[in-house]
Amino acid sequence: MLVAGDICLDRWCRYDPGESEPSRETGIPRVGIVRTEVTPGAGGTVANNLTALGAGRVAVLGAIGQDGFGFELQQALAARNIDCGLLVASTEIQTFTYSKLINTNSGREDKPRIDFINNRPLPGVVEDQLIVNLHSAFQDFDVIVVSDQSETEHGGVVSTAFREIIAGIAERYPDKIVLADSRTRIERFRNVMAKANHQEANMACKKLFGRIDFPRLRKTIGGAPLIVTRGAQGSLLFDDGRRRTIPAVRPARIVDDCGAGDSFTAGLVLALKASGDLDAAAAFASVVASLTIEKPGTGAATAREVVTRSCEVGNGAA
DSSP: OEEEEEEEEEEEEOOOOGGGBBBBOOOOOOOOEEEEEEEEEEEEEHHHHHHHTSSSOOOOOOOEEEEEEHHHHHHHHHHOBBBBBBOEEETTTTOOEEEEEEEEETTBOOSSSEEEOOOOOHHHHHHHHHHHHHHHHHHGGGGEEEEEEEOOOSSSSOOOOOOOOHHHHHHHHHTSSSEEEEESSSOOOOEEEEEEEEEHHHHHHHHHHHOHHHHHHHHTSSOEEEEEEEEGHHHHEEEEEEEEEEEEOOOSOOOOOHHHHHHHHHHHHHHHHHHHHHHHHHHHHHHHHHHHHHHSSOOOHHHHHHHHHHHHHHHOOO
């Protein structure tokens, strides 16, 4: 399993409101961070879920800065047995990082998130090396997940050139599962299986056609299956002119829905490779997502948990 694209760092920064006395220099109240946890984010969340579910080799391909956050990200990936040898590190960019400020009294994220982003095109030498790494490694993998999570027009790993190479791989190697998951640009992909939540898919349709038309969106991307997730309403599958709905699995409790879409993606591609059955894979993915919603942060579901939950709800995903 290869996850290529925006491999980010999530930093869960817990602050004590009692430590907010104003700075002596500026008079501005400080946010006193007392504890920080780090986990792989964006495409890293997909990779983390794949390893937790028992996938064999899981690797990530992306760009990071030669900075402290890049070091933390590599350590977090290595701790989860995720191969980060295809990452490209550069002093010319910073590591894409989400810093989430969580109140120790309430346990809630109640302050604006601090994101470290890149909003200029990647340096040519970085993009060139990413493409070299992709060309040299893709044949070693059964599944390629493209994680296009950057919300800026420039600065993300998945550039026009990167998408063209992915489209070529998907076209020339139909036995590989190539899936794209994009926050704001799913309509720009070609030849790949596409997964988007309903807001992302609606936005893509309106940009292209001025109205919602998921079957037409699928044809525009190239005719491979389109999966549209809708939270508690389940997911829609479009494949060979057919539309069907896969029910959502109700979580026992909702703790944090952050990363649910990434866990769905991981469950989908893993089960699809194992079974060859898209409907069964989507049902499996729904179970995975329901379990991660019950965990704080971007928690990952294990294979044993999926089997247990599937038996509880009578889901054929097991």
